[in-house]
Amino acid sequence: MDDPAEQAGFTSWQQDAAGQRIAESHFALTGLYCAACADVIEHALRAEPGVLEATVNYATRRASVRWRTALTKPSQIVASVARAGYAAAPDLAEPARALRQRAWRDALWRLFVAAFCMMQVMMYAAPAYVAEPGTLAPDLLRLLQWASWLLSLPVVLFSAAPIFREAAQGLRQGQVRMDLPVAIGIAVTFIVSSVATFAPDAGFGHEVYFDSLTMFVCFLLAGRTLALRAQTRVAAMLEAALSRQPQAVQRIGADGSVTLVALRSLGIGDRVRVAVGEAFPADGCVTDGRTRADEALLTGESRPVPKQPGDDVIAGSLNLGAPVSVRVERLGADTRYEAVVALMRSALTQRPALVRAADRVAVPFLWGVLLLAAAAGGVWSFIDPARAVWVMVSVLIVTCPCALSLAAPSALLAAAGTLARRGVLVQRLDALEALASLQCLYFDKTGTLTEDRLDLREVHVLPAARHVGLDASTLLAQAAALAAFSSHPLSRALAGQSVGVAPPAWSDVAETAGAGLQAVAPDGRVVRLGAREWVDASQPVLSGTAGAQVWLGDERGALACFEFDEALRADAVDAIGRLREAGLSTALLSGDAPERVQRVAERLGVADAEGHASPERKLARIAAAQQAGQRVGMVGDGLNDAPVIARADVSFAMGGGAAITRSKADFILMSGRLADVLFARDTARRAMRVVRQNLGWALAYNLTCVPLALFGLFPPWAAGLGMATSSLAVVLNAMRIARTD
Amino acid sequence: MDVLYLLVPMSVLLVFGLMALFRWAIGAGQFDDLEREGERILLEDSPKLDTDQTPS
Numbered sequence: 001m002d003d004p005a006e007q008a009g010f011t012s013w014q015q016d017a018a019g020q021r022i023a024e025s026h027f028a029l030t031g032l033y034c035a036a037c038a039d040v041i042e043h044a045l046r047a048e049p050g051v052l053e054a055t056v057n058y059a060t061r062r063a064s065v066r067w068r069t070a071l072t073k074p075s076q077i078v079a080s081v082a083r084a085g086y087a088a089a090p091d092l093a094e095p096a097r098a099l100r101q102r103a104w105r106d107a108l109w110r111l112f113v114a115a116f117c118m119m120q121v122m123m124y125a126a127p128a129y130v131a132e133p134g135t136l137a138p139d140l141l142r143l144l145q146w147a148s149w150l151l152s153l154p155v156v157l158f159s160a161a162p163i164f165r166e167a168a169q170g171l172r173q174g175q176v177r178m179d180l181p182v183a184i185g186i187a188v189t190f191i192v193s194s195v196a197t198f199a200p201d202a203g204f205g206h207e208v209y210f211d212s213l214t215m216f217v218c219f220l221l222a223g224r225t226l227a228l229r230a231q232t233r234v235a236a237m238l239e240a241a242l243s244r245q246p247q248a249v250q251r252i253g254a255d256g257s258v259t260l261v262a263l264r265s266l267g268i269g270d271r272v273r274v275a276v277g278e279a280f281p282a283d284g285c286v287t288d289g290r291t292r293a294d295e296a297l298l299t300g301e302s303r304p305v306p307k308q309p310g311d312d313v314i315a316g317s318l319n320l321g322a323p324v325s326v327r328v329e330r331l332g333a334d335t336r337y338e339a340v341v342a343l344m345r346s347a348l349t350q351r352p353a354l355v356r357a358a359d360r361v362a363v364p365f366l367w368g369v370l371l372l373a374a375a376a377g378g379v380w381s382f383i384d385p386a387r388a389v390w391v392m393v394s395v396l397i398v399t400c401p402c403a404l405s406l407a408a409p410s411a412l413l414a415a416a417g418t419l420a421r422r423g424v425l426v427q428r429l430d431a432l433e434a435l436a437s438l439q440c441l442y443f444d445k446t447g448t449l450t451e452d453r454l455d456l457r458e459v460h461v462l463p464a465a466r467h468v469g470l471d472a473s474t475l476l477a478q479a480a481a482l483a484a485f486s487s488h489p490l491s492r493a494l495a496g497q498s499v500g501v502a503p504p505a506w507s508d509v510a511e512t513a514g515a516g517l518q519a520v521a522p523d524g525r526v527v528r529l530g531a532r533e534w535v536d537a538s539q540p541v542l543s544g545t546a547g548a549q550v551w552l553g554d555e556r557g558a559l560a561c562f563e564f565d566e567a568l569r570a571d572a573v574d575a576i577g578r579l580r581e582a583g584l585s586t587a588l589l590s591g592d593a594p595e596r597v598q599r600v601a602e603r604l605g606v607a608d609a610e611g612h613a614s615p616e617r618k619l620a621r622i623a624a625a626q627q628a629g630q631r632v633g634m635v636g637d638g639l640n641d642a643p644v645i646a647r648a649d650v651s652f653a654m655g656g657g658a659a660i661t662r663s664k665a666d667f668i669l670m671s672g673r674l675a676d677v678l679f680a681r682d683t684a685r686r687a688m689r690v691v692r693q694n695l696g697w698a699l700a701y702n703l704t705c706v707p708l709a710l711f712g713l714f715p716p717w718a719a720g721l722g723m724a725t726s727s728l729a730v731v732l733n734a735m736r737i738a739r740t741d
Numbered sequence: 742m743d744v745l746y747l748l749v750p751m752s753v754l755l756v757f758g759l760m761a762l763f764r765w766a767i768g769a770g771q772f773d774d775l776e777r778e779g780e781r782i783l784l785e786d787s788p789k790l791d792t793d794q795t796p797s
Contacts, residue, residue: 101770105772105773109764112760112767
């Protein structure tokens with residue numbers, strides 16, 4: 001585990017200001033039963049010398065640790081978690097999966113033991129309930145009680161062991177953990193019943209509660225096992241997506257031979273062979289073969305994308321069609337895949353404000369429960385000593401701080417998972433709260449609403465051309481062939497137009513920077529392509545146009561004018577329209593020339609557009625909107641507008657290539673689909689609704705059940721059922737978010 | 742009635758026996774993936790590969 005090559009699988013390194021190496025490692029944890037465990041592990045990790053920072057997320061059972069390489073080692077970090085009473089493994093796919101499997105088998109085994117014993121104890125308890133007084137022989141009753149006691153032993157000592165361990169560790173560290181009331185409840189019931197069985201005259205009465213006890217433990221474990229299963233499934237899904245990169249790849253040598261090499265030893269420019277069903281090991285370009293690739297994980301595009309020679313493929317996407325050869329262009333941390341993995345991991349270990357608030361409430365809540373139970377036991381021992389134990393146990397068991405502390409994280413995480421499947425990555429979970437109440441959305445223009453290419457809008461055929469019988473497609477073919485000699489953006493846009501008419505062969509092509517091209521046609525004409533002044537200064541300016549123009553002409557004068565517009569993103573018009581329908585006010589803020597900004601705004605139907613907007617100006621606009629009490633979002637390309645993105649309540653960035661690693665935005669639209677902004681807002685709203693429902697439910701449950709238990713209206717078995725159901729209800733409610741339709 | 746004095750201890754032993762059986766079943770991984778076994782009938786026996794292969 002301490003070998004640097006091994007560490008690379010779960011660790012990233014950087015240097016601090018003093019030049020010392022700092023590593024950040026990820027671990028998968030098991031043995032956590034309640035949200036408070038996360039705190040315990042954090043404390044244990046922070047106490048380890050050399051550890052700078054540790055974050056533990058309960059819902060995903062993951063820890064991320066920043067540590068100094070000079071002072072500690074991963075094996076020592078794992079050991080410190082073990083000393084706190086939990087198990088940690090590096091967050092690589094394999095050991096983490098094994099760890100999860102062990103946890104699942106262990107939970108299932110404890111549940112089975114509890115369930116079998118419970119069923120049998122019920123059978124032994126039944127005669128005592130149904131027999132007419134005096135008809136059950138005393139020594140038979142004694143035998144049944146002994147048998148119940150014998151079968152309760154494995155339930156208390158084995159099935160409930162994690163609960164006791166949890167509570168005991170908390171006490172050793174001077175903390176009250178969520179399992180403490182439950183552990184006391186189980187212990188008290190068992191001791192009282194055991195004394196009643198073996199020494200009926202010791203003063204604890206004759207009543208035995210083995211049936212209530214086993215039933216309660218069984219319900220509790222059943223609820224926990226179901227919750228564990230739901231969480232395991234989320235973790236396994238994420239992991240399956242994240243651990244997709246193959247460990248060994250087939251490299252094609254210079255002589256065409258194929259050798260199997262480790263992913264680590266691959267270099268830029270290598271050619272690799274990717275079989276059907278395998279993931280592409282690196283970002284690259286197809287050199288041979290045609291196939292389809294599944295890029296759903298990285299872009300949210302659900303349909304397979306066709307790939308042919310020359311097309312780019314993304315590391316971590318799956319090859320579905322046929323074996324292909326790929327030239328490696330980007331590796332490791334530079335790939336889009338690695339950026340996504342890093343983002344997912346950091347999102348999984350965050351503890352948003354909502355979660356921290358719930359954790360703070362939990363400890364006083366637990367103290368309150370313990371005091372209430374003690375008080376209830378005291379009062380009832382005067383009213384009805386026979387029921388005092390029973391009431392105390394019910395109060396201890398019925399309270400469910402778990403539901404409170406799971407309410408927010410389970411919902412936020414489910415929302416992040418749903419968004420990730422659509423190709424929207426959440427960098428900051430806190431932003432979901434702000435997104436749900438978003439009112440106003442500012443867009444950057446270039447790279448966000450428009451793509452960085454130009455579209456031919458119109459070909460104006462001028463009188464001189466019409467006179468000699470040239471039509472638009474011939475002129476366009478000529479201009480496109482000539483433009484191919486230049487690398488100016490307008491030329492490239494023009495050269496990209498093919499119209500199916502064979503172009504003439506140009507000779508003596510010359511380019512004058514800032515003006516245009518000149519060339520000689522096969523028939524000896526000198527043809528010019530470029531700005532109006534360069535082609536034919538006597539031409540009047542075309543009125544009513546604002547786009548960029550390219551003119552074509554020869555000695556006879558200007559023949560044609562090609563007019564270009566910025567290419568809007570494919571779904572921009574539709575997405576803006578839907579955002580407006582959803583009640584969001586939209587505005588365009590761009591550093592570009594006002595006429596061009598205005599033009600794009602008109603095409604999109606955005607009323608509020610401002611050009612020449614410097615970053616300060618954008619900041620002022622957002623601050624003004626915020627002062628007016630609005631929740632403001634910013635959609636940009638995420639690279640240049642850092643202060644604006646930091647100021648906005650919610651920020652979106654368009655993700656593409658390696659750029660997303662540098663982005664500081666709250667959300668990243670991997671797919672580049674603007675409509676996903678609306679999807680993200682709807683998901684955030686649903687998540688916030690679920691958080692409110694969960695908190696309301698947890699509060700209502702505790703407020704009704706605790707008084708009922710205090711007044712002795714809640715038998716312990718019902719208390720166990722109630723507690724298990726309330727935790728489960730919270731987790732299941734959160735899973736509803738993932739169902740979008 | 743007297744037979745109960747034999748049957749009750751025997752039922753305790755039976756429960757321990759059943760628990761041992763399940764211990765083995767869990768240890769053998771029979772409950773590791775509850776969804777997959779149900780879906781197995783929908784899977785083809787041998788997945789076909791290279792169905793989309795085009796000559797290049």
